[in-house]
Amino acid sequence: MNELIRSNLLRRAWNIAGGVSIRIKVLGIVISVIIVLGVTVIYQIRDVLTTRLIDSLETQGVALAGSLADQVSNDVGLRLANSLVTVLQQEQAHYSSNSHNTRVAFLYIANDAGDVLAASGSAPAHHPETDAPEPIIAHDNTTIYFDGTVLEFVRPIRNTGWNLHVGLLSESISQTATDVTLRLLVVMLIMIAVGFAAAIFLTWILTRPVLDLVAATDAVAQGDFSRRVPRWADDEIGELATAFNGMTEALETAAQERAERDRLREQYISGVIVAQENERKRIARELHDSTGQSLTALLVGLQDLKQAQANGDGSGRIDRLRDVVSHVLDDVRGIAWRLRPSVLDDLGLPSALERLADQYQRQQNVTVDLVMRGLPPRLPPTLETAIYRIVQEGLTNIARYAQAQTVSVVIAQRDDTIRIIIEDDGVGFDPKQVAQSSKSLGLQGIRERAGLFGGTLEIDSTPGGGTSLFIAIPFQAEAQEELQTP
The missing domain is CATH 3.30.565.10 (Histidine kinase-like ATPase, C-terminal domain)
Incomplete structure (x- = not known):
């Protein structure tokens, strides 16, 4: 059943594709290829770019967390909360400025129990030490967590039991990926427009000689064998045009030869009819002038022979009648020979x-x-x-x-x-x-x-x-x- 449905769908799709013109087919193929390739390339570039930006942000975050942890280690050891808050605020403002390609969401110092010693910015409601998900990566003594918006870097402060938490916003990555995607979409739209124009030009090049061939074929079908098509280029369509022209030339020559044969045949048939009539006239004339007169003479001779027999003098007349009969036979044989020689049979x-x-x-x-x-x-x-x-x-x-x-x-x-x-x-x-x-x-x-x-x-x-x-x-x-x- 599934095979039958698949076969019907394929047949219907093939019928739809076969029912449109070559121009629509070429345009559809070109635009479809550009869209598929463009979407694929945009997706791949966006994915690679996002991965590289996240890797870069991770590297920056690890370096920042390590530097700040070393910087505040003395104040943490002395539990100088006010001084720590000032330092954290200054560092957050510094690394969130336009001179840096980062946005610091928060900085705070907490222990494993979740107690916060000092903080700057909006610290997350959860604490990675107690309820955060599994870290996505851990290297260089720094643990990284990601909740989809903020990359949180946790770096132990040496010899204190406290941890420095650095939160970097990932919105810049999304914004950069979106900007690049939009630019690529614009490029793809330009490529679609260029491809559309190129496809129109290509279909014009392909279909113009084909349409000329179709028009010439229709003309040949109507009996116009003088129709020729121009050879546009030295490609397969040009070879097709040359072959078509050769075919029409052969058809034109054959038509001329057939017309000449028909003319000669009509002339020959007319001549045969005339010859037959002349032959009939000749045979009638020979029968009338030669054979008819001989037979008339034979009848007269027979009448004279009858009278001569009554008078007892018929020998000489019989010889003359024999000559007449012999002459008639020769005439008849001559006519028969001219009609068809018996020796041939x-x-x-x-x-x-x-x-x-x-x-x-x-x-x-x-x-x-x-x-x-x-x-x-x-x-x-x-x-x-x-x-x-x-x-x-x-x-x-x-x-x-x-x-x-x-x-x-x-x-x-x-x-x-x-x-x-x-x-x-x-x-x-x-x-x-x-x-x-x-x-x-x-x-x-x-x-x-x-x-x-x-x-x-x-x-x-x-x-x-x-x-x-x-x-x-x-x-x-x-x-x-x-x-x-x-």
């Missing part, structure tokens, strides 16, 4: 690329050097299609813009990476300028296809210096094993 990527290169050389009158090294017999179908389309897109771009005479295509696998290099000796271009134009759609398509497999595209080109495309696509051996597993 039947024989794999190497055969499809070789056929693509041969067809490209015939159509574009460009020399194509195709090299493939280290490739497995088959790759995953999606990867084969992506590589084929990348090479096809690269060759299409060369045919459209490069004006090249020679093209080199190298595909090789090494270190779990398939690398594709497409080079030409054409007119080249400035990659930064082309990235902002519609001519970059083909390159963006290559980058998008490679990115689907975690790949990258690097472009090396200068105007008049040809172009090189470097595509790297990660390919783990596990993918090949999975493909080969029945």
Whole structure:
């Protein structure tokens, strides 16, 4: 139960401390430390000072009692009471003057039975010889008693049987200790004021950059990645400001890159849609102009064949119809090949690329050097299609813009990476300028296809210096094993 109460109290105290600002925390800590240290130091100084003053007063009292006891010993022996009273009064007045740092409360001479021979001042109601408490100290043949206000020194007068009693007031000690305490309290209040000002300045130094960081963080949360914070000093907060600025710079760069990728993706998607529509128009046109006309001719030929059979002359017409059908089949196969080459599914990527290169050389009158090294017999179908389309897109771009005479295509696998290099000796271009134009759609398509497999595209080109495309696509051996597993 006590442990639960202690835990709840600690949790509540922690919540209270955590609910205030850093400035209040620092001010509270500084002022609390000053007060605790000040009170502790004042108490220690007061205690030490009081002890030293009492020791000094004891030393003075012992010396005074010894001196007076020797001085009045002859008069005590003769029982000269009047003379003794005069001497005691004179000595009390002398040692209570401003020239001495003492106040004598009383001086009197008494025996062990309590009989008083002579006295000066207000003697105490009790007599140490009969009813005083235990002495606090005794040395040099002098016994000292203390009742909280007066230090009483009892010194035997030699060869008389009488004792000299000297009472010294301790109020000067209390007054001195009080004066010193008040001065120390004033010093502590000054230190609290100085500490308060220093704590305010310290919290300003500490919280100003933190508040700047908070404001900048809010701005970044709203999407303003251009916000920066000043580096106030070369300390931990300065390191934090530098790290924050580095983070915002990275976020700003990432946001710009993301915006650029989104722009290129939208441009690419728009280009793909346009290309799809153009492809549909082309296929429709080919079907209408070539295949449609051939099929119409086939229908007319069949009608003529029917009439020719009725007349007994159909052999020549059958041959012409066979040629028409063969032409239609070639057109359909050409359309199907352009949509997706069947050899890619039947024989794999190497055969499809070789056929693509041969067809490209015939159509574009460009020399194509195709090299493939280290490739497995088959790759995953999606990867084969992506590589084929990348090479096809690269060759299409060369045919459209490069004006090249020679093209080199190298595909090789090494270190779990398939690398594709497409080079030409054409007119080249400035990659930064082309990235902002519609001519970059083909390159963006290559980058998008490679990115689907975690790949990258690097472009090396200068105007008049040809172009090189470097595509790297990660390919783990596990993918090949999975493909080969029945």
